[in-house]
Amino acid sequence: MKKTLLSLALLCSGIFANAQKETSLSIKPAGDQMVSKHIYGHFSEHLGRCIYDGFWVDENSTIPNKGRIRLDVVAALKKIKVPNLRWPGGCFADEYHWRDGIGPRNQRPKMVNTNWGGVVEDNSFGTHEFLDLCKMLDCEPYIAGNVGSGTVEEMAKWVEYLNFDGVSPMTAIRKQNGMEKPWKVTFWGVGNESWGCGGNMTADYYSDLYRRYATYARDYAGAPLKRIASGANAEDYKWTETCMKNIGAGRMWGLTLHYYTLPTGKWDAKGSATKFDEEQYFNTMKNCLRMEEIVTKHSEIMDKYDPKKKVALIVDEWGIWTDVEPGTNPGFLYQQNSLRDALIAGTTLNIFNNHSDRVRMANLAQTINVLQALILTEKDKMLLTPTYHVFDLYKAHMDAKYLPINFTSPDYTLGDKKIPALNVSASQDSTGAIHISLVNLDPKNKISLNTDLGELKWKTVTGQILTSANLTDVNTFTAANKVQNAKFNGAKKSGNSLKVELPAQSVVVLELK
Ligand code: AHR
Numbered sequence: 001m002k003k004t005l006l007s008l009a010l011l012c013s014g015i016f017a018n019a020q021k022e023t024s025l026s027i028k029p030a031g032d033q034m035v036s037k038h039i040y041g042h043f044s045e046h047l048g049r050c051i052y053d054g055f056w057v058d059e060n061s062t063i064p065n066k067g068r069i070r071l072d073v074v075a076a077l078k079k080i081k082v083p084n085l086r087w088p089g090g091c092f093a094d095e096y097h098w099r100d101g102i103g104p105r106n107q108r109p110k111m112v113n114t115n116w117g118g119v120v121e122d123n124s125f126g127t128h129e130f131l132d133l134c135k136m137l138d139c140e141p142y143i144a145g146n147v148g149s150g151t152v153e154e155m156a157k158w159v160e161y162l163n164f165d166g167v168s169p170m171t172a173i174r175k176q177n178g179m180e181k182p183w184k185v186t187f188w189g190v191g192n193e194s195w196g197c198g199g200n201m202t203a204d205y206y207s208d209l210y211r212r213y214a215t216y217a218r219d220y221a222g223a224p225l226k227r228i229a230s231g232a233n234a235e236d237y238k239w240t241e242t243c244m245k246n247i248g249a250g251r252m253w254g255l256t257l258h259y260y261t262l263p264t265g266k267w268d269a270k271g272s273a274t275k276f277d278e279e280q281y282f283n284t285m286k287n288c289l290r291m292e293e294i295v296t297k298h299s300e301i302m303d304k305y306d307p308k309k310k311v312a313l314i315v316d317e318w319g320i321w322t323d324v325e326p327g328t329n330p331g332f333l334y335q336q337n338s339l340r341d342a343l344i345a346g347t348t349l350n351i352f353n354n355h356s357d358r359v360r361m362a363n364l365a366q367t368i369n370v371l372q373a374l375i376l377t378e379k380d381k382m383l384l385t386p387t388y389h390v391f392d393l394y395k396a397h398m399d400a401k402y403l404p405i406n407f408t409s410p411d412y413t414l415g416d417k418k419i420p421a422l423n424v425s426a427s428q429d430s431t432g433a434i435h436i437s438l439v440n441l442d443p444k445n446k447i448s449l450n451t452d453l454g455e456l457k458w459k460t461v462t463g464q465i466l467t468s469a470n471l472t473d474v475n476t477f478t479a480a481n482k483v484q485n486a487k488f489n490g491a492k493k494s495g496n497s498l499k500v501e502l503p504a505q506s507v508v509v510l511e512l513k
Helices: 004-016 071-078 091-095 127-137 152-163 169-178 203-216 236-244 278-304 339-354 386-397
Strands: 023-025 041-043 084-087 112-113 119-121 140-145 187-190 226-233 256-260 312-319 359-364 375-378 382-384 400-403 406-409 411-414 417-420 422-428 436-442 447-452 461-466 491-494 497-502 505-512
Touching: 023 422, 071 127, 071 375, 071 382, 084 127, 084 187, 084 359, 091 112, 127 140, 127 152, 140 152, 152 169, 152 203, 187 203, 187 461, 203 226, 203 236, 226 236, 226 312, 236 256, 236 278, 256 278, 278 312, 278 339, 278 411, 278 417, 312 339, 339 359, 339 386, 339 422, 339 436, 339 461, 339 505, 382 411, 386 436, 386 461, 386 505, 406 422, 417 461, 436 497, 461 491, 497 505
Parallel strands: 023 447, 041 084, 041 359, 084 140, 140 187, 187 226, 226 256, 256 312, 312 359
Antiparallel strands: 023 406, 112 119, 375 382, 400 422, 411 417, 422 436, 436 505, 447 497, 461 505, 491 497
């Protein structure tokens, strides 16, 4: 009898150890904080096949295009409402001389793209072409000016060419090139990675240069510049401190931050985009989650110098960076995109939404055929990656009011290591609809959620989910829709509580109306 009772007790303790505990979330009503749509920005550099073979096709291409800009790509990007596009780099920006990219194309000089594969850049895609693209996408241009190898005069004249609506040498050339009225570009980057490929400067030296370049990049009527200083790499908090102190909050609209998720954490062997085991997946996600701490600590430094949060923290390069696809040019940074990458996108965007008091702009690197791409192309074929589908789900948060959330995440454990399995963000749009984005990083266990919405009123819940059988699943040119969004039926209303069964390795966005 004693033995039977003991076995029963052991059995019960086993059952309870494996039982799914319900996770409680509470969501509070909105205050004034907005989730800026510019958090959902993208990046197009003259790198590999992003511009050439991505956005831009050959003169005689049979791929449907308007003025050499691919129409299938434009349609896909319009669907996710791309709010801004960063160009021409990246490292390329600090070697780019804008006057080489205007005027008759057959007269434009060629150059060598020293940063990316040493290929010939024919300058056929320049200022007018980029701004035509932005017009087709209905998005705002974000141009990075050349500080590393360009002059103050060169940058000043580019701004005059773009934004002045009067009589001047630059506007005369613009008109001669077919553009009567200025474009009125406002997002203006003063250099890129000035601590590295943008000139290998010290933060003190860069801050002085910033002040000088930014002075002569003038505000013209109707186009006040949002000047953006080249900020820190990952945990380089000293860079942020120096820029905030030396440049000062009144002289910049934003300060950037670059952080890439490396699966192994090592630049010389980053790890494959498609072949990884659970151990490497776990480490990748741990590296991805570092964004939370990095953004928090940079924000704290900015708060010291700018307590009113006037200066935006702009994460204008982020995403997973793996080894290139075998057999492709190592300088072109072409990588596949798996369900794992979609979980990175969902997680990172949740982090940005939850820091939207300071993070008011971000740009995934990069839009087409480079790093964590939204789109891959192969001649006339185009596919949408799992990451694209996350942006399609999360567009509901753009320019919506931020809703504060409180919860304690269950752990995702692997051996004796653990990370938070769950991340969430929520917002309320101008129609009153509430959107909640949930990511479960655990590849084996679902999460049961009970959400208390307090004073927030709603009647119905619908949702969409992105998941797949394997973390390594990708979309290919022969199976382009293997990983895609589907209807989600795992959420229901119970009183004013929301019950959700969140499947393993999934991104879910719910709409409450
Ligand atoms: O996105 C690829 C490169 O990464 C960019 O050109 C550079 O700014 C960063 O180092």
